[in-house]
Amino acid sequence: MAKLLFLQNMDYEFVGPMYISSMIKNHGHECELEIGHETKDFEEIIQQFSPDIIGFSVMSGSHNWGRKIAKKLKKKYDIVTLFGGAHPTFFPEFIKEEGIDYLIRGEGEESVLEILNAIDQNKSFKNTPNLSYIDSEGKSKHNPIRNLRKNMDDYPYPDRQLYQTLDKKQHRQVRNVITSRGCPFHCSFCFEDAMRDLYKGKGKYVRIRDIDKVIDECIELKKNTPVEVIYFADDVFGMNRSWLYEFLERYKREVDLPFICLVRADLVAADKEYAFNLAKGGCQSVFFGIESGNEDLRNQVLKKKLNDEQIVLAAELLHEAGITFRTYNILGLPDETLEDAFSTVELNIKIKADYPWCSIFSPFPGTELSDYAMQKGYLSPTFSVEELDKSFFLSSQLKLPHKKELQNLQKFFQTAVLWPWTFPLIKQVIKLPPNFFFRAWFGIIYFFVYIKSEKRNFWETFKFAIKNYKHVLVKE
Structure with a gap:
């Protein structure tokens, strides 16, 4: 099954990544999260977990940190990078930055699951709703936004284990x-x-x-x-x-x-x-x-x-x-x-x-x-x-x-x-x-x-x- 690793730079539990984690884990995929500030803080978990995608959930302000880390990690490990959260949603031109492969705009549970399913099946996920990327001609591509899930309770409860690294601190x-x-x-x-x-x-x-x-x-x-x-x-x-x-x-x-x-x-x-x-x-x-x-x-x-x-x-x-x-x-x-x-x-x-x-x-x-x-x-x-x-x-x-x-x-x-x-x-x-x-x-x-x-x-x-x-x- 496919693996997603979230990285963040603040010792705080955010609801968004927990909802995404529970969604993809319920479908057999793996998800972990690590908190740090420099690339060296994430090298051990990247080597041990071997993620298919590194994910960042960022607001405007923290996007600068995420961009810097993604650029460095991509050069070293050549792992797919995926950004979601408020900043990519409202500023999709962020996709043009070096080291950023994909953005998810808006609510991300279903789109991230679709991406991991495609990776698991060795298929392309570039038609995934809410996804932004740079196409083969170097142009920004922004896929249509999927319909909102009418019943929020269709989603599993947030994955509280995702932030177990905080439990140690x-x-x-x-x-x-x-x-x-x-x-x-x-x-x-x-x-x-x-x-x-x-x-x-x-x-x-x-x-x-x-x-x-x-x-x-x-x-x-x-x-x-x-x-x-x-x-x-x-x-x-x-x-x-x-x-x-x-x-x-x-x-x-x-x-x-x-x-x-x-x-x-x-x-x-x-x-x-x-x-x-x-x-x-x-x-x-x-x-x-x-x-x-x-x-x-x-x-x-x-x-x-x-x-x-x-x-x-x-x-x-x-x-x-x-x-x-x-x-x-x-x-x-x-x-x-x-x-x-x-x-x-x-x-x-x-x-x-x-x-x-x-x-x-x-x-x-x-x-x-x-x-x-x-x-x-x-x-x-x-x-x-x-x-x-x-x-x-x-x-x-x-x-x-x-x-x-x-x-x-x-x-x-x-x-x-x-x-x-x-x-x-x-x-x-x-x-x-x-x-x-x-x-x-x-x-x-x-x-x-x-x-x-x-x-x-x-x-x-x-x-x-x-x-x-x-x-x-x-x-x-």
């Missing part, structure tokens, strides 16, 4: 589960609209799993791993209220593990029982996006469709239910003034955000908001994905009047929200030039907010942070 008490795929909202800074366009006419985009299957997966996870907290990693958890309330009742009775999830403030505010039902089901913490404290900017530019009243009410209901919450915020947005940025801090203070989180706007080409930034002159019309920072915590790439202050404010955002008495001082400090000490302070506060919001073990997360801090605080 970490006590992973928080594990990811998804109950749905797809998001029905249209935020201008997100790729969801581009994904919907990719799958236009290919089936229902938002799909919610059967309650029985999700409960069964959680029970298996509880039996077979040292899980203590489940993170429901949906784009928006519990979009269907009747599904959610039935699920929560059964989850508490049959699984009875604390969980965390991502919601929307308007969903919480729309039903006073929403937060209390989450709490009764075992929810410890939720995450939701505010993005900007300026309501006009949030709704007219970001297309969030979320007003201040809903945010404030959601916070009140969550506090009453005993659920802590993380807020997502963005600074350095197109049309944002320094006063707008201050209002984002002030709104987080007002709602007493337990775990404020803030990034600098990252202008991913192809999103509506990045197109808007180009039209308004904040961003060069020739800006490309290769110019993006690998981290959205470092600097802004927009031409903004108060760029220095906005970059610095992001470093002190969490401090200002958690200790409001510091905010007047921070307004003065951000006038200084950006520097290492600001980044270091941000790293320390970010670490403590992260472990508390995601219920992580301190020492395990500390080791992870030391090993992976470059992904957040250091430019390429």
